Amino acid sequence: MQFLGIELDKYEFRALLTAIVVMTIFIFSMLYVVGARRSDVPECVNFDKSYLTPRIDKIDDSTYEVYMVAQMWGFQPSEIRIPVGSTVDFYLTSKDVVHGFYIDGKDINMMAEYGNVTKRTAKFTNAGVYKIFCHEYCGVGHQNMEAQIIVGFPTSQQ
Amino acid sequence: MKISHWLRNVILTELFIPITLLIVGIYHGLMQTVYRAGLIHQSSFAGLDYYQGLTLHGVINALVLTTFFAVAFGHATIVYFLKNEPRKRPTKLSMWLMIAGTAMAAWAMFAGKADVLYTFYPPLKAHPLFYLGLAVMIVGSWIPLFDWVGLLKSWRASHTGEKVPLAVWGTIINFIIWFTCTLSVAYEVLFMLLPWSLGWKATINVALARTLFWFFGHALVYFWLLPAYVMYYAFLPRLAGGKLYSDLVGRITFAIFLIFSVPVGVHHQFSDPSIEPNTKLTQSLLTFGVALPSFLTAFTMFATLEYAGRKNGGKGLFGWIGRLPFFDSSRYLFSYFICGLILFIFGGFTGIVNASYELNAVVHNTAFLPGHFHMTVAGPVILAMLGMSVHLVSQLKGKKVFAPTLNTIVPYLWMIGVFIFSAGLMWGGLQGEPRRTNLGLSYLNPKSDLFHPQWVPDTLLTMCGGFIMFLAGIFFFIVFFGTFFRRKTQEADQLEFPVSEALHDERIIPLFNDLRPWVILMVLVILIAYIPAILDVFRFAGPGAPPHLPNSPVPGL
Numbered sequence: 001m002q003f004l005g006i007e008l009d010k011y012e013f014r015a016l017l018t019a020i021v022v023m024t025i026f027i028f029s030m031l032y033v034v035g036a037r038r039s040d041v042p043e044c045v046n047f048d049k050s051y052l053t054p055r056i057d058k059i060d061d062s063t064y065e066v067y068m069v070a071q072m073w074g075f076q077p078s079e080i081r082i083p084v085g086s087t088v089d090f091y092l093t094s095k096d097v098v099h100g101f102y103i104d105g106k107d108i109n110m111m112a113e114y115g116n117v118t119k120r121t122a123k124f125t126n127a128g129v130y131k132i133f134c135h136e137y138c139g140v141g142h143q144n145m146e147a148q149i150i151v152g153f154p155t156s157q158q
Numbered sequence: 159m160k161i162s163h164w165l166r167n168v169i170l171t172e173l174f175i176p177i178t179l180l181i182v183g184i185y186h187g188l189m190q191t192v193y194r195a196g197l198i199h200q201s202s203f204a205g206l207d208y209y210q211g212l213t214l215h216g217v218i219n220a221l222v223l224t225t226f227f228a229v230a231f232g233h234a235t236i237v238y239f240l241k242n243e244p245r246k247r248p249t250k251l252s253m254w255l256m257i258a259g260t261a262m263a264a265w266a267m268f269a270g271k272a273d274v275l276y277t278f279y280p281p282l283k284a285h286p287l288f289y290l291g292l293a294v295m296i297v298g299s300w301i302p303l304f305d306w307v308g309l310l311k312s313w314r315a316s317h318t319g320e321k322v323p324l325a326v327w328g329t330i331i332n333f334i335i336w337f338t339c340t341l342s343v344a345y346e347v348l349f350m351l352l353p354w355s356l357g358w359k360a361t362i363n364v365a366l367a368r369t370l371f372w373f374f375g376h377a378l379v380y381f382w383l384l385p386a387y388v389m390y391y392a393f394l395p396r397l398a399g400g401k402l403y404s405d406l407v408g409r410i411t412f413a414i415f416l417i418f419s420v421p422v423g424v425h426h427q428f429s430d431p432s433i434e435p436n437t438k439l440t441q442s443l444l445t446f447g448v449a450l451p452s453f454l455t456a457f458t459m460f461a462t463l464e465y466a467g468r469k470n471g472g473k474g475l476f477g478w479i480g481r482l483p484f485f486d487s488s489r490y491l492f493s494y495f496i497c498g499l500i501l502f503i504f505g506g507f508t509g510i511v512n513a514s515y516e517l518n519a520v521v522h523n524t525a526f527l528p529g530h531f532h533m534t535v536a537g538p539v540i541l542a543m544l545g546m547s548v549h550l551v552s553q554l555k556g557k558k559v560f561a562p563t564l565n566t567i568v569p570y571l572w573m574i575g576v577f578i579f580s581a582g583l584m585w586g587g588l589q590g591e592p593r594r595t596n597l598g599l600s601y602l603n604p605k606s607d608l609f610h611p612q613w614v615p616d617t618l619l620t621m622c623g624g625f626i627m628f629l630a631g632i633f634f635f636i637v638f639f640g641t642f643f644r645r646k647t648q649e650a651d652q653l654e655f656p657v658s659e660a661l662h663d664e665r666i667i668p669l670f671n672d673l674r675p676w677v678i679l680m681v682l683v684i685l686i687a688y689i690p691a692i693l694d695v696f697r698f699a700g701p702g703a704p705p706h707l708p709n710s711p712v713p714g715l
Contacts, residue, residue, distance in 0.1 A: 006406065007664065011461065019453035023446045030442070030514045039516045041428050041435050047700025072711035092431075096713065097281045097706050098364065100429075100523050104590035109519040111429045113364045114281055114703035118431035135523035135592035137209060137275055139282065139708040140201070143600045146608055 042110045045117040051093045056080060064088045070099035070112035073141030075132060084152040087123045100135035103149065111136060127152030159653055165233065165243055166554045166651045168253050172230035173547050175257065176223040177638055179264070183218035184631040186211035191579070191624030194595075195617040196602030208596040209273045209708065216276030217267060220535060221292070222260050224382045225299050227543045228336070229256070231385050232329050234550060236306045238653050239323040240313045244305040255298025262291030273708045275594065277371060278351070280362045283705035283715070286355045293347045296340050303333040321666050324408045325392040327673075331412045332384035334677060335419045338684070339377030346370040354705060357715050361702025365432045365695045372423035373688060380419040380448075382535055386542035387411065390459055390495060395658035397492040398482055400466025405660035407458045409670040411451040416676045418448035421687030428518040432698035437690045438515065444687060445513040452506050459499055465661060487562040491656070494545030497569035498538030501576055505533030508584070523594070525620075526587025529580040536576055536627075541569050544634055551642050556650030560640030564633050572630035579623025586616035 001008055008016070033039050045051075054076035057065040062085050069076050071094065082088060092101050094112035101110045103122065110118045124130070134145035186206065192198060193208050201207060206214070229252065237243050266272040271285035278284060278292075310322065310330060346367050353359045391408040395401050402408070424441040427433055467478025483489045484496065508530035512518055521527060552559050559565055587593070591613050595601070600608040602617055669675065704713035 006410070006667070009662070012404065012407070012457070015457035015461075016454070019450060019457075022453075023449065026510060026514060027443065027446060030517060034516055039519070041438050041516055041519070042431065044432055044434055044694065044698045046698055072706070096703075096711060098279050098368075100592070102523065102590065102592070107516070107519040109429045109522045111427075111431065113368075113431055115363070115700040116365050116431035116698065117700075118429075131590070133590065133592050135595065136279075137212075137282075137594040139706070139710075140209070142209075142594075143596045144608065 039107055042118040042120050045091065045119050047093075047115055047117050051091055051117045052095065062086050066090050068092045068101065068112075068147075069095055070101060070134065070145075071095040072097060072139050073134075073145045075101070075134070075145065075147035078147045080147075080149045081154065082124060082149065082151055083154065084127050085123075085125060086151070087121060088149075089119060089121045091117055091119050093117045097138045098136050099138050099145065100133065102133045102135050104131045104133065106130060124149070124151045129153075159238065159241070160649075160651050161237055161554075161653050162243055163651055164246055165237065165249065168249055169230045169233055169550060170554055172226045172233075172253060172256070173550060174642065175260070176218070176226040177547060177635075179218045179260075180223055180631075181635060183215050183223070184628060186215045187219070188624050188628040190215065191617075191621040193598040194602065195621040196598045196604075196614070197621065199598045199603045199605075201596065201599060207270065207273060209275070210267065210270050212594065213273055213275050214267050217263060217292075219540075220276055220378075220382075222263075222295070223543065224535075224539070225295065226256060226260075227547065228332065228381060228385050229253075229299055229302055230550070231388075231543075231546055232302060232306065232333065234653060235325050235329045235388065235655075236309060238655055239326050240309050242309045242313065244302060244309065248301050248305055252298045252301035255301070256295050257298075259291045259293065259295030259298060262287045262294065264291070266291065277375070279371070280351060280354070280364055280367050281703040281706045281713075282708055283355050286352055289347045289352045289355060293344055293352070296344055300337055300340070303330070303337055306330060306333070319666070321405075322671055323392075324405055325388050327409055327671075328384055328388040328391065328412045330673065331416045331676075332381060332388075334673070334680075335377050335384070335416060336381045338680070339374045339381070339420050342370040343374035346374075355715070361704055363695070363699060363702050365430065365699045366692075368427060368430060369424070369433070369691055369695050372426045373420065374423070375426055376423040377419040379531075379535065380415055382539045384412070384415060385546075386495075386498060386538045387455060389491075389542050389546060390455065390499070392658060393491065393656045394459065394495050395462045395466065396656040397489050397495070398463055398466035399470050400462060401661040402658045403458045403461040403465060404662050404664070406662075406664045406667065406670065407454050409667075411454050413670060413676050414451040415448065416673075417680050417683055418444055418451075420680070421684045422448055422513075424687075424691050425513045425518070428515065429522045433691055433694045437694055440690070441687055442513055442515040444683070446510075449506070449510055449513075452502075456499075456503070456506075462661075463496075485566055487559075487566045489656075490559070490562065490566045491545050491549060493566050494541045494569045495538075497573040498541040501533045501537030501541075501573055504577075504580070505530060505537050509534065521587055523592060524587035525583040525591040525593050525616075527593050529583030529587055532576055532580050532583070537573075541572065544638075545569065548638055548641060550653075551638065553652045553654060554650065555642065556646045556648045556652065557641050557644050558647040559637065560644050561633075561637050565637040568630050568634045568637065571633065572627055575623050575626030575628075575630055577623070579620050579627060582616045582618070582620030582623055586613055586620065589613065589616065591616065 266288035272288035470481040472478030472481040
């Protein structure tokens, strides 16, 4: 049989069809998750110096904004305490070299770059301690860069 | 055929130097698994710092060896199939530039002045000679393409109406991809990184540097892979005792690679700031385009092998498999190629996982990534390179292969090692374990606050795989250097390849015999994919960054 003017035998045709069907299923699944689960790549944010000030802003009892600053060799703030059920917007930048930012147990995976800001939102429905790793080589102290999000264990100050 | 002595020396040099450097590359590959399993809790071992060794490992294995081999095998392929040799001066200039560049970069790395890994992301800064060396090496590797294109033109003039030999079609396409993609990294290195590392420019645009690097970085892996594909299409069928199922599929495959190899680089930047989600999604979809030729190749190769197996008497649904020359030491290239193909099934599918837009967030920069790419670059790519290096040395030096039985076992041992190694890495990665990290100092150190006991089993598994790979590497070096230095047993300066015939003899389709429309299409797709990415970077990025040495948070040269 012919496909776009090229002669294919029946096995080649079936193989081509299988490849296209498999890839279509992958692409569909990928796009479905983006829509239904609201899982996406990080958002672009215009750079502003204010993102270099690390802080946690409480918008209300279940909404927080964390302005995370990565530097050689730690994250600031290095510990974030929030109640169960919180939605957190993470804004991320770097004071120096490229760092990684990976929240283990959540699909939050961002790169911290000097002069750039990136953003992802996560909802913490389960209590626990979520570790944040730096996973991009950033110099001699790279393997010591860890932060954590403590969900559902308030301190006396909260 | 017999080739000129000067060309034979060029090819031998371009194989000998990187394979000698590979000793360091493979040694530190093993060491990385040892550090990461927490067998030792040190920042350095035997005079090499972990990150210094990691840089050597990446640069030697994935930049130096691969480039030198592609050029050397490219020369051999062009000479053999076009029956014409490249010109002496440019070929030697190319070789000397590559050697000089490698020497500069090697000095910087061994001196500990370039602990920046093979991606050299700024604002981490290396010694200027590291950047200059890499640039010189890359420029040297450009030169052969222009000679080969000239040789192809004169071949066409005296072979009008004939199909371009498939191996030549693949080789020239590969180097067009290489030249195109290295333009951006050459710019990044020569006009951004080098002046900045010398202190002539105070800051560097980090997002732009990364985007230019990855314009190069993804096409790089096809530059690695396509020589192996040339060998699969042109040699594997004959080695298996059969014929190539379809010659046309090979031409289509290489043409699709030409279109889709470059405009997908942003899939390495899904987690990066300053590139819009839509740009990332477009390049993710284009990446499925570059996966297609591998599906076509997989079918064609297995159909070819089935045909060969049945031709040799195999019966029943799977009986043909047993009739393939897995352990025939006179056809050891078959062993190298089949192990690469098997590894690539898993390497390819895990690559599709990485390219799947937001799914990448699960695996980006975790150990899953090296798990994936050791089943590709340390799979079909390296096995084809190592096997073919033995073949070329044996022919060009006129020496029988040393320890032929050992040689036939090397790929199987390597393959088993890589499966165990990559299984451990992927398992760890899915538990959040980071790549590019000396885990032994903290995460795999029971005395550290950061100790992660859940990563102990997977890093141990990875280390076991690493030891098996290392053993296979040692056996390979015995075969390679044994062959290189033994006494001459046959005529030297020879070049022969096990050339395959096609099963379905297709008529010439002019579209798949002419590179020009494909090059034009390639440029168009690159513009469509990358203009938005570059515009995004300039729209969102802020100030440039000062340089940092890896050991200091204070900026400085």
